[in-house]
Amino acid sequence: MADPTTTVMLAGVGGQGTILAADVLAKTARAAGFDVKLSEVHGMAQRGGSVDTVVRFGDRVHAPITDHGHADHLVAFEVTEAARQLPFLKPGGRLLVNSRVIDPMPVLIGDLPRTDGVEEALVEEGVVFIDAEELACEAGSPRSANIVLLGALSTGLPFPRGVWAGVIERRVPPATVEANLRAFDLGRRACGEEGECLL
Amino acid sequence: MTSELLSGNESVARGAWEAGARVGVGYPGTPSTQALEVFARMDDVYAEWAPNEKVALEVAAGVSMGGARSLVTMKHVGVNVAADPLLTLAYTGVGGGLVVFVADDPGMHSSQNEQDSRNWGPFARIPVLEPSDSAEALAFTRAAFELSERFDTPVLVRATTRISHSKGVVELDGERVVPESGDYVKDACKWVMMPAMARARRLAVDARVAALSSFAEECVFNRAELRDPSVGIVTSGVCYEYVREALPDASVFKVGLSFPLPAEALARFADSVERLAVVEEAEEYLLGGLLRLGLAVDRIDLPGTGELSPALIARALGAEAAPVRDRVEGLPPRPPLMCPGCPHRGAYHALRKAKAIVTGDIGCYTLGALAPLASMDSCVCMGAGVGMAHGMRLAGVGDDRPVVAVIGDSTFAHSGLPALANLAYNGSDATVCILDNRITAMTGHQENPVSGCTLQGRPTVEMDLEGVCRAMGVKRVRTLDPHAIDDAIAAVREEVAAKELSVIIFRAPCALLIREKEQPYAVDEDTCTACGVCISIGCPAISRLEDGRARIDITLCVGCADCVKVCRFSAIDLTGPACDIGGV
Ligand SMILES: Cc1ncc(C[n+]2csc(CCOP(=O)(O)OP(=O)(O)O)c2C)c(N)n1
Numbered sequence: 081m082a083d084p085t086t087t088v089m090l091a092g093v094g095g096q097g098t099i100l101a102a103d104v105l106a107k108t109a110r111a112a113g114f115d116v117k118l119s120e121v122h123g124m125a126q127r128g129g130s131v132d133t134v135v136r137f138g139d140r141v142h143a144p145i146t147d148h149g150h151a152d153h154l155v156a157f158e159v160t161e162a163a164r165q166l167p168f169l170k171p172g173g174r175l176l177v178n179s180r181v182i183d184p185m186p187v188l189i190g191d192l193p194r195t196d197g198v199e200e201a202l203v204e205e206g207v208v209f210i211d212a213e214e215l216a217c218e219a220g221s222p223r224s225a226n227i228v229l230l231g232a233l234s235t236g237l238p239f240p241r242g243v244w245a246g247v248i249e250r251r252v253p254p255a256t257v258e259a260n261l262r263a264f265d266l267g268r269r270a271c272g273e274e275g276e277c278l279l
Numbered sequence: 280m281t282s283e284l285l286s287g288n289e290s291v292a293r294g295a296w297e298a299g300a301r302v303g304v305g306y307p308g309t310p311s312t313q314a315l316e317v318f319a320r321m322d323d324v325y326a327e328w329a330p331n332e333k334v335a336l337e338v339a340a341g342v343s344m345g346g347a348r349s350l351v352t353m354k355h356v357g358v359n360v361a362a363d364p365l366l367t368l369a370y371t372g373v374g375g376g377l378v379v380f381v382a383d384d385p386g387m388h389s390s391q392n393e394q395d396s397r398n399w400g401p402f403a404r405i406p407v408l409e410p411s412d413s414a415e416a417l418a419f420t421r422a423a424f425e426l427s428e429r430f431d432t433p434v435l436v437r438a439t440t441r442i443s444h445s446k447g448v449v450e451l452d453g454e455r456v457v458p459e460s461g462d463y464v465k466d467a468c469k470w471v472m473m474p475a476m477a478r479a480r481r482l483a484v485d486a487r488v489a490a491l492s493s494f495a496e497e498c499v500f501n502r503a504e505l506r507d508p509s510v511g512i513v514t515s516g517v518c519y520e521y522v523r524e525a526l527p528d529a530s531v532f533k534v535g536l537s538f539p540l541p542a543e544a545l546a547r548f549a550d551s552v553e554r555l556a557v558v559e560e561a562e563e564y565l566l567g568g569l570l571r572l573g574l575a576v577d578r579i580d581l582p583g584t585g586e587l588s589p590a591l592i593a594r595a596l597g598a599e600a601a602p603v604r605d606r607v608e609g610l611p612p613r614p615p616l617m618c619p620g621c622p623h624r625g626a627y628h629a630l631r632k633a634k635a636i637v638t639g640d641i642g643c644y645t646l647g648a649l650a651p652l653a654s655m656d657s658c659v660c661m662g663a664g665v666g667m668a669h670g671m672r673l674a675g676v677g678d679d680r681p682v683v684a685v686i687g688d689s690t691f692a693h694s695g696l697p698a699l700a701n702l703a704y705n706g707s708d709a710t711v712c713i714l715d716n717r718i719t720a721m722t723g724h725q726e727n728p729v730s731g732c733t734l735q736g737r738p739t740v741e742m743d744l745e746g747v748c749r750a751m752g753v754k755r756v757r758t759l760d761p762h763a764i765d766d767a768i769a770a771v772r773e774e775v776a777a778k779e780l781s782v783i784i785f786r787a788p789c790a791l792l793i794r795e796k797e798q799p800y801a802v803d804e805d806t807c808t809a810c811g812v813c814i815s816i817g818c819p820a821i822s823r824l825e826d827g828r829a830r831i832d833i834t835l836c837v838g839c840a841d842c843v844k845v846c847r848f849s850a851i852d853l854t855g856p857a858c859d860i861g862g863v
Contacts, residue, residue, distance in 0.1 A: 142523045144520070190827075194611070
């Protein structure tokens with residue numbers, strides 16, 4: 081039986097804005113007429129730890145979380161976190177990764193080396209890298225990298241741009257609406273429907 | 280009819296609001312915190328943070344005795360603190376409806392243990408409701424107030440992380456209805472729990488449990504869903520949704536009222552399926568209940584700790600695992616860390632210099648236990664560190680290395696006060712550091728008795744920490760800014776050398792409360808000797824290059840200058856045209 085529910089995992093580092101991105105995604109799915117569930121992590125991990133947020137939509141969604149091998153889309157805000165959460169992505173699933181590395185404390189202090197070959201491993205899994213920070217700056221708000229990534233994700237989801245834009249307008253600080261919409265469109269342009277990189 | 284995406288916590292707040300709760304009181308704790316924060320912003324309610332969960336429940340007990348409805352919120356370990364009033368409020372019963380919302384944390388995302396709050400049901404003999412999603416969190420909380428008054432009992436609404444922090448679609452068609460609260464009528468037999476009265480109330484408790492047990496049989500929150508009779512699964516909470524996802528054809532008994540269990544309905548369900556299994560997280564609460572009812576349960580192989588998931592459940596019942604990509608091996612872990620500019624860093628640096636054994640406590644400062652600071656030796660529960668410092672001295676530890684307790688401001692108000700009174704009273708010579716960042720930071724910045732502001736934003740008094748310590752009889756009390764690193768080192772050295780109890784209050788606001796960042800710093804690579812001292816304070820803006828020298832990420836640096844002060848070679852300086860070197 082085909083699973084009628086679509087599952088998106090957003091992975092990143094505490095403080096990167098994954099929770100806001102997940103909220104925008106969930107509200108967009110809802111506005112487009114789907115049943116939606118979202119699960120996020122608050123607390124300790126938000127202090128710079130690994131955070132993953134799951135959004136699922138379909139006719140009727142039961143579980144708010146997902147399992148290894150079940151996510152249709154993995155959007156990672158950071159390269160190491162992409163690799164860490166990779167087992168969640170279905171074979172054939174879509175892998176979008178912000179090409180940014182944030183070293184965790186054991187690496188910063190030299191206790192552990194940076195892992196070699198992470199980018200290469202992601203390439204083998206069919207990754208599309210997006211320089212979300214750079215596109216966010218281009219859009220006029222360095223803090224809109226999360227919205228750039230949503231723009232990239234949006235090309236693979238069945239919601240019209242107008243629905244996304246309506247939710248973004250309501251959800252981000254009023255002064256940053258324009259920059260965020262530009263960020264969304266830059267992300268959208270960076271990623272084709274097949275997940276191919278268009279830049 | 281309008282619908283909205285709400286988290287379980289938001290739904291609990293809404294349910295209490297619709298039920299006409301006039302007062303909300305609690306103590307923060309992940310994953311429960313937003314329930315009270317959201318309630319506090321609703322129309323026509325009063326809400327406050329109490330210093331701890333016991334006080335919160337006692338405030339609500341007064342509201343209830345006064346005839347109005349109240350919501351109490353806390354995390355699972357909070358119920359331990361509130362257990363004393365809870366187990367006797369089970370005897371007194373209520374006036375106005377009294378609902379305790381408690382959020383458990385299976386898998387310990389943000390907790391020190393994994394205890395299962397459903398057990399308070401049979402222990403206290405009070406009803407426990409377990410919603411499975413946001414819509415039920417609203418409906419069950421609302422109904423909990425009715426049950427509380429109908430059966431004259433406090434009611435526990437139990438969530439878990441995946442209920443509290445998951446969002447789902449909730450219909451918002453309920454209106455707020457505030458019941459008339461009657462006049463207070465003196466009733467010593469109900470509210471004065473001296474032995475003679477308590478013995479009578481103890482019988483009332485039994486009568487209530489009997490009445491609740493027959494109510495459980497018809498309660499709509501318990502539901503048998505008969506599908507394929509080859510397997511029947513008894514489950515509750517978020518696990519119900521996992522079961523529906525994993526095994527859409529299985530018969531399910533969904534338990535919504537987890538105490539008391541509906542004995543007859545469960546027996547009928549057991550009869551109608553060939554194989555009876557239980558799916559639950561945390562403890563084997565439902566399993567124990569079914570076994571006590573004498574039902575034959577087929578034990579399936581699920582982990583006894585951590586969270587469940589649809590795939591785990593499907594596999595335990597015989598499904599094949601989905602194909603999974605290989606892990607990328609050798610990835611460094613990413614533990615949580617103290618933010619750039621965090622005032623706790625300077626205090627730990629000073630304690631490490633003094634080679635202190637640190638009995639710690641819970642809050643952001645617990646992160647001082649991790650590398651590279653690695654300067655905390657214990658963390659048990661809120662308030663434990665102060666008593667443990669005294670105990671370590673009694674065990675004879677600390678003649679060659681000092682024993683120091685650290686405790687945050689919120690934690691000090693929560694349960695550090697009686698602990699410090701004990702140290703003063705019994706003449707301990709330990710040193711206690713209060714890490715006062717003016718706020719309850721770990722759980723997301725809730726106001727507390729030192730903050731000068733209430734949950735609903737009213738200005739209020741700030742607890743005088745120095746005055747409190749002196750009033751308890753502590754003679755050596757001093758206050759300093761932990762960013763003044765040299766002073767901090769000197770103060771710790773002096774106080775641990777003193778042969779009597781001393782308190783050092785390290786006072787500086789949480790770095791996240793400071794909106795305006797200072798100018799970032801950079802490392803002069805010619806002057807840096809690769810000594811590693813700045814690396815050792817564990818700032819996420821500072822990293823170690825291959826040759827051992829340091830580098831500052833100016834996008835993360837907030838200019839607190841702690842690293843400048845620990846550097847003995849003056850290799851760290853402000854960025855800018857004149858010294859634009861080294862830092863990136
Ligand atoms: C009994 C209990 N209630 C609540 C919590 C959740 N909790 C952990 S630490 C903490 C307070 C931290 O505040 P503070 O002591 O001021 O330290 P900070 O995080 O600000 O450094 C809370 C509410 C808990 N662990 N145990």
